[in-house]
Each structure stands twice: as C-alpha cells, then as structure tokens.
Amino acid sequence: MKVWISEKISKPWRENRKILASILHLLIHVGSLLPLLVGLWDFWQGNLGANPILEVTHRSGKTALTTLILSLSITPLRQLLKWNQINKLRRPLGLYAAFYAGVHLSIYVILDYGFLWGALLANSLTNKFILVGSAAGTILLVLAITSLNLFRRKMGASWKQLHRFVYGAGVLAGLHFILAVKPGVLRPWPYAAILLLLLSYRLPPVQTWVKKTR
Amino acid sequence: MAKLDYTEITPKDKYLNRKEFLKALGIAGASVAVLAACQDKPFIAGDDLPRQGVIPAAPNSGGSTEEFGNILTAYEDVISYNNFYEFTTDKEGVARLAKDFQTSPWEIQIGGLVENPGPISMKEIRNRYPTEERVYRMRCVEGWTMAIPWQGFPLSALLEDIQPQSSAKYIRFESIYDPKTMPGQSNRYFPWPYVEGLRLDEAYHNLTLLATGIYGEDLLPQNGAPIRLVVPWKYGFKSIKSIVKIDLVEEMPVSLWMESAPKEYGFYANVNPTVDHPRWSQATERRIGEYSRQPTIMFNGYKEEVGSLYEGMDLRENF
Numbered sequence: 001m002k003v004w005i006s007e008k009i010s011k012p013w014r015e016n017r018k019i020l021a022s023i024l025h026l027l028i029h030v031g032s033l034l035p036l037l038v039g040l041w042d043f044w045q046g047n048l049g050a051n052p053i054l055e056v057t058h059r060s061g062k063t064a065l066t067t068l069i070l071s072l073s074i075t076p077l078r079q080l081l082k083w084n085q086i087n088k089l090r091r092p093l094g095l096y097a098a099f100y101a102g103v104h105l106s107i108y109v110i111l112d113y114g115f116l117w118g119a120l121l122a123n124s125l126t127n128k129f130i131l132v133g134s135a136a137g138t139i140l141l142v143l144a145i146t147s148l149n150l151f152r153r154k155m156g157a158s159w160k161q162l163h164r165f166v167y168g169a170g171v172l173a174g175l176h177f178i179l180a181v182k183p184g185v186l187r188p189w190p191y192a193a194i195l196l197l198l199l200s201y202r203l204p205p206v207q208t209w210v211k212k213t214r
Numbered sequence: 215m216a217k218l219d220y221t222e223i224t225p226k227d228k229y230l231n232r233k234e235f236l237k238a239l240g241i242a243g244a245s246v247a248v249l250a251a252c253q254d255k256p257f258i259a260g261d262d263l264p265r266q267g268v269i270p271a272a273p274n275s276g277g278s279t280e281e282f283g284n285i286l287t288a289y290e291d292v293i294s295y296n297n298f299y300e301f302t303t304d305k306e307g308v309a310r311l312a313k314d315f316q317t318s319p320w321e322i323q324i325g326g327l328v329e330n331p332g333p334i335s336m337k338e339i340r341n342r343y344p345t346e347e348r349v350y351r352m353r354c355v356e357g358w359t360m361a362i363p364w365q366g367f368p369l370s371a372l373l374e375d376i377q378p379q380s381s382a383k384y385i386r387f388e389s390i391y392d393p394k395t396m397p398g399q400s401n402r403y404f405p406w407p408y409v410e411g412l413r414l415d416e417a418y419h420n421l422t423l424l425a426t427g428i429y430g431e432d433l434l435p436q437n438g439a440p441i442r443l444v445v446p447w448k449y450g451f452k453s454i455k456s457i458v459k460i461d462l463v464e465e466m467p468v469s470l471w472m473e474s475a476p477k478e479y480g481f482y483a484n485v486n487p488t489v490d491h492p493r494w495s496q497a498t499e500r501r502i503g504e505y506s507r508q509p510t511i512m513f514n515g516y517k518e519e520v521g522s523l524y525e526g527m528d529l530r531e532n533f
C-alpha cells in the first residue's frame with residue numbers, strides 16, 4: 001500500500017503522532033494484561049460470583065473479542081487519521097486476541113469440562129456456537145503462529161493473503177457471541193455493530209472512497 | 215426422591231461461606247474433574263447412574279446435603295444469581311434492580327374455567343394455606359443447578375378451593391407486568407408478561423409447589439416475591455415468578471419462551487439429559503458452589519414421582 005503524507009495535516013499532530021503511538025503501544029500492553037491479572041485476583045479472592053467458571057469464560061471471551069476488534073480498527077484509524085505509526089500496534093493486539101481465545105478455550109476444556117473429551121466432542125458437533133467459536137479460534141491461532149517474522153519472510157505475498165482471514169475470524173467471533181446468548185439478550189449487539197462497521201470499511205467501494213478523499 | 219429428610223437443615227448462618235468453600239474446592243474440584251474424566255460412561259445419561267464426584271460436605275456446613283449429596287446452595291448465591299428478565303438479562307444484576315420492587319399489597323386474579331373465580335390477596339393466601347419446607351433441586355436450562363429449601367404449599371391445595379371445571383385441561387400463570395418498575399420489560403423482543411403453564415395433572419402433582427419463602431425467610435423480589443411456582447422436575451424457567459394471574463383453560467397455554475424461541479423451548483421442558491437444547495448440551499450440569507460437572511438425572515431426579523405422568527409420550531417431540 002502506498003504511504004501517503006498529506007499537506008493538510010496540522011503541525012502539532014504531525015509532530016506528536018509518533019510519541020502518541022508509542023504511548024498507545026504501552027497502554028495496549030497494560031490494558032490487555034490487566035483483564036488477566038484482575039481475573040486471577042478475583043478468582044483467588046472468590047470474587048467471581050455464584051458461577052465463577054462461567055464468569056471467567058465470559059470475561060476471557062469478551063477480552064478476546066475486544067482485542068480482536070481493536071486490532072481490526074488500526075488500519076481504518078491509520079488511514080483516516082493519517083497515522084502510519086500505529087501500524088505496529090496491529091500485531092500485539094492480534095496476538096492478545098489469540099492469547100485470550102486460548103485462555104477462553106482452556107477454561108472451557110479444563111475448568112468447565114475437566115477434560116471430558118466425550119462431552120466436549122458431543123458439544124462441538126451439536127452446539128452451533130461452539131463450532132463457530134472453534135473456527136474463529138483456529139484462525140486466530142494460525143494467524144498468531146504465522147505472525148512470527150520467520151513465517152512472514154518465508155511466505156512472501158501469500159502471508160498477506162493468509163492474514164486477510166482475520167476478517168473471517170471477526171465475523172465468526174461475532175456470530176459465536178450472538179449464538180451463545182438466548183434470543184432477546186442484547187449483550188452481543190454493540191460488539192456486532194462495531195465489527196460490522198470495521199468490516200464494511202474493508203469493502204472495495206468504501207476503500208475506493210477512502211482513497212479518493214485522502 | 216422417596217422421602218426427603220428436612221430435619222437436617224441447618225440455620226442459614228451455618229451454610230458455607232462461599233469464599234472458604236471455593237478455596238477448599240480449588241484443588242479438590244480439579245482432581246474430581248480429572249477423576250470423572252477417567253470414567254467411561256458418566257455422560258451417557260441414565261437416571262440410575264450414581265452421581266459422580268460428589269464432594270463431601272465441608273466441615274462447617276453441618277452436613278446439610280440433600281439426598282443426592284448436593285450441598286444446599288449458599289443463601290448468598292440463591293439471592294444473587296437470578297434469571298429474571300423482567301429486571302435484566304444479567305443474572306448478577308437482578309438483585310440490585312429488584313431491590314425496591316413492591317410486593318405488598320399483592321393479589322392473584324383467579325379466572326377461566328373455575329367454579330370460584332375472583333381475586334385472592336397474599337394475606338388470604340398466607341392465612342389459608344400453611345406452608346411446609348421442601349428441599350428441591352432447581353435445574354436451569356443453562357446447565358447449572360441449585361438445591362434450595364423452599365417454604366410453600368402444594369398448588370393442589372389452591373386448586374381444590376377454586377375448583378376447576380371439567381372442561382379445564384391446563385393451568386396458565388401470568389407474572390406481573392409493570393415496565394415502570396421492571397426495566398427489563400422495555401426489551402420489546404419478549405412478549406410480556408411472562409406466561410407459563412402446566413397440564414392439569416402436573417399442576418395437581420404433590421411436588422408442584424407455590425412458594426412464598428426460602429431458607430425460612432420471605433422470598434426476596436429477585437427470587438419471585440411474593441409468590442411463585444416451583445416445579446422441580448422441569449427446567450427453572452417453568453417455575454414462574456411473581457404471579458398475578460391464574461387461569462384454568464382448555465387449550466395448551468403458549469409460554470413466553472415458546473413464543474419467543476419455539477425451536478428452543480417447548481411446553482413440557484422436563485429435565486432430560488438425552489434431549490439437548492440447541493445451545494446447551496443437557497447431559498451434564500454444574501451445581502452452584504462447585505467446579506466439576508455432574509451427569510444430569512432424568513426428571514431432575516424425580517422420575518419415581520413423576521415418570522408416570524409422561525408414560526407413552528415421546529419426550530423428544532414434547533420437549
């Protein structure tokens with residue numbers, strides 16, 4: 001993608017973009033590790049309510065989805081705010097999303113089901129939301145592994161192709177949330193709306209428009 | 215169930231303090247789960263199956279377990295973890311939103327195919343029907359379960375007074391509709407008010423309770439004050455809360471859940487490990503206060519009492 005620097009950018013913005021991006025980088029690490037620490041603390045303290053396993057399942061799921069959404073918002077922000085320095089935030093956010101998806105899955109397999117593989121398999125085959133979540137999780141895992149520079153170098157152009165699957169992960173993760181709750185429960189919809197917005201941004205007509213108005 | 219021994223119930227303050235309980239279970243729970251994993255069959259449903267991984271009562275619980283080894287659910291959990299969508303879909307948010315809910319004065323309108331229709335006030339109900347204590351398991355369709363000592367009286371006692379006509383086949387209950395005090399009722403997705411129903415023989419069954427209290431105290435709003443249904447062999451959503459209307463009818467009532475998600479919720483909603491909900495496998499359940507899962511028991515363990523009501527019925531069809 002061509003790098004563009006517009007004359008129209010105001011001076012303070014031009015000067016401070018870089019430092020702001022670094023601050024944001026730090027905030028992302030702190031903000032992404034916090035849910036894990038708070039979760040462990042609450043677990044230890046017995047502050048997770050009447051159904052602690054479901055509570056940590058929900059928390060880890062929402063953190064995975066939130067970090068995934070944030071990683072998907074980097075490119076639009078970069079383009080719309082002419083802020084190339086934040087591009088480096090994409091990888092840590094994507095990795096945190098994969099990490100929390102892993103925590104979420106481990107909670108389900110180890111704490112919730114205590115490695116009862118028969119029951120786990122039966123659930124994956126019959127419960128649509130588990131199937132959809134597993135698909136999203138698999139994508140995130142593959143993308144996390146291939147985000148290593150080693151793969152990036154080796155794969156060349158196909159790396160970019162492969163990492164477009166993150167949009168699929170976004171769709172599947174949103175769908176997983178919607179299917180996981182009872183109909184009429186509105187919790188997933190704010191997430192779904194933001195996802196829809198971020199994914200629509202990638203549609204060719206929208207991209208053409210963005211490039212024209214730069 | 216045979217005979218429940220209610221004398222074992224200990225005073226509320228003796229029940230487990232959840233924090234200590236969780237800490238004690240942190241290790242025990244995990245090892246039980248692993249042990250259970252080594253068993254071949256715990257998830258093939260069968261009501262004669264012994265409950266796996268029963269965790270012994272903690273020393274300070276006073277041995278207050280019920281017949282399946284369930285420790286009575288901590289009072290704190292019963293009053294803080296509630297599905298009551300009239301307030302909110304967030305189980306842990308109900309208690310706060312329901313805090314100021316007015317439950318007195320209160321009356322139930324009795325109508326439909328009965329000889330003695332009309333309103334009956336809570337005061338009359340309290341005077342007329344002495345309550346007894348019953349420990350029932352309460353199994354939520356979401357896969358968790360509690361064991362709760364209820365105070366209540368059999369619905370059959372009320373039915374004998376209001377006298378259903380011979381054409382009555384079903385009983386239909388309605389919860390209060392008051393969007394001003396129940397914020398969840400502004401969610402237009404649901405066809406408020408909450409409606410539930412039973413077949414008349416289910417309604418007359420001695421296990422079917424109209425409850426007014428738990429743990430020796432009046433019901434709190436989040437638990438369905440001042441009066442609610444308890445049908446222990448069915449998923450929790452059948453046990454309608456804060457009842458204001460009871461009608462005897464000829465046609466099978468359509469419940470709120472049947473109307474909002476007909477593929478997910480049927481009229482019968484009997485606890486059944488072999489019939490899965492599209493979202494939750496029903497083969498296992500978790501007791502609130504424990505970590506490991508247990509196999510679900512047919513009719514929530516009340517097969518001996520209620521199995522005959524459904525003889526010859528296809529329970530997969532009539533879910």
Ligand code: HEM
Nearest residue numbers: 057058061062064065101105108133134136137173177180
């Ligand atoms: C890897 C396979 C996955 C499994 C087995 C799985 C399993 C689950 C389970 C059991 C629940 C709880 C449902 C309930 O309330 O009963 C859940 C909820 C959820 N999961 Fe997953 N999940 C997976 C992947 C993911 C991924 C990749 C994401 C996001 C990136 C995600 C996000 C969520 C969210 C947001 C919720 C709902 C939280 C709430 O209700 O507050 N899950 N998942």
